[in-house]
Amino acid sequence: MTLLQSERELRQAFRAGQREALRRVYVHYFDAVLAVFAHGFGILGPPPRHVQGLSDPGQRMDGVQEVFVRAFEERARLAYDGVRPYKPYLLRIAKNLRIDQLRASGRQERDLAVVFDEQVHEVQPSEGAPEDELHFRTLHAATRVFIEQLDAESQRFVALRFVEELSQAEVAERMGVTRRRARTLETQVQEGLARFLKKRGLP
Amino acid sequence: MEDPELARLLSGRNRPSVLEKEAAFEQVMARMPGHPRRWLQGMWLTAAAAAAVVALVWLNAPKPSSEFGELASRGAAATAQASFELVCGVRGGAERCVRGDKLGFVVHASAGRFFAAFARRPDGTLLWYWPALTGKSIPASTLAVLDASSDSVLLDAAHLPGRYTVFGVFSTRPLARQEIERALGPDLRGRTGIDVVERMLVVEAP
Numbered sequence: 454m455t456l457l458q459s460e461r462e463l464r465q466a467f468r469a470g471q472r473e474a475l476r477r478v479y480v481h482y483f484d485a486v487l488a489v490f491a492h493g494f495g496i497l498g499p500p501p502r503h504v505q506g507l508s509d510p511g512q513r514m515d516g517v518q519e520v521f522v523r524a525f526e527e528r529a530r531l532a533y534d535g536v537r538p539y540k541p542y543l544l545r546i547a548k549n550l551r552i553d554q555l556r557a558s559g560r561q562e563r564d565l566a567v568v569f570d571e572q573v574h575e576v577q578p579s580e581g582a583p584e585d586e587l588h589f590r591t592l593h594a595a596t597r598v599f600i601e602q603l604d605a606e607s608q609r610f611v612a613l614r615f616v617e618e619l620s621q622a623e624v625a626e627r628m629g630v631t632r633r634r635a636r637t638l639e640t641q642v643q644e645g646l647a648r649f650l651k652k653r654g655l656p
Numbered sequence: 657m658e659d660p661e662l663a664r665l666l667s668g669r670n671r672p673s674v675l676e677k678e679a680a681f682e683q684v685m686a687r688m689p690g691h692p693r694r695w696l697q698g699m700w701l702t703a704a705a706a707a708a709v710v711a712l713v714w715l716n717a718p719k720p721s722s723e724f725g726e727l728a729s730r731g732a733a734a735t736a737q738a739s740f741e742l743v744c745g746v747r748g749g750a751e752r753c754v755r756g757d758k759l760g761f762v763v764h765a766s767a768g769r770f771f772a773a774f775a776r777r778p779d780g781t782l783l784w785y786w787p788a789l790t791g792k793s794i795p796a797s798t799l800a801v802l803d804a805s806s807d808s809v810l811l812d813a814a815h816l817p818g819r820y821t822v823f824g825v826f827s828t829r830p831l832a833r834q835e836i837e838r839a840l841g842p843d844l845r846g847r848t849g850i851d852v853v854e855r856m857l858v859v860e861a862p
Contacts, residue, residue: 480681518680522684529762643663
């Protein structure tokens, strides 16, 4: 069961175009859609093909945005019945968009086309160069130390907001605090981490 | 260090964080036709609050929400290019079409574009969906919800199992079938003023 299949209320809100529902869907599927533009995808044959990803992060984001603009149009939302998994539909838009781009640029033979059973490369944990990844790991190790030193409330906030990627409103509801308190926690945690890293000479 | 970087570190993942996704989400919403912009929502809230204080009356005005409302900015950026997606009817939740299913078209095109569609069967036969035999291509904006039977195509007995290419033809004026065939030529490629978008369709036996 995927997000929209399992949560009836969310599905109804999504079909109605309610902002929070669209946000949840966007955040939930963002990585999968980005992976199509970042890493490309394979198409089962015959003959099997690989469609290249985009190297420019800006172009990747443009692709992601275009997919969600199309998927969030009213007619597209209403066309989703909630029975089938939503992710393949989103990824199909992404793959078709990528193929349309390649065709328009003349860099791809014409018979390339997506069918419904293609394989998509999963998003990789890191998209950066090796040195960037090393830098991130160094900073993240320090960040873990910082998080361990936080009080229980702040630790829970970090888990809900940054790891589970809930909205501020959802986090506030889950924690039983006001929205303002959630905003304050977000600011405090980020500022605290910036100070913590700076103190240790980590840029 | 910028907030997005801090957020990535807090998430433990070196990829777009929830803050970056939310910022990008706002951009998507700004492109949605009829969606109120954030600053407009803020102005509306401020105005409503001020009016409430001054007049001490209850304002029955709708609060800005994600619903399409009176404050919606009309005609926000249209999609960059004409396109369409196929949606198969539900048979066992599969993503393939089964003969007897309805085939829906979700069309993305700016106002003033006209849409025609046909499929090329594996044996090369063309199966026309729009326009009708004596009609002309239809305004793209009037299409296409799967459940609306008038906008869906029944994959009838002519749809033998196999791989099809479905052609969506976008033009700036209504065209009859013969005009479309003439314009596309034997290779079925787009010409000036006509955009052709192709989608693959797999039809299976029931």
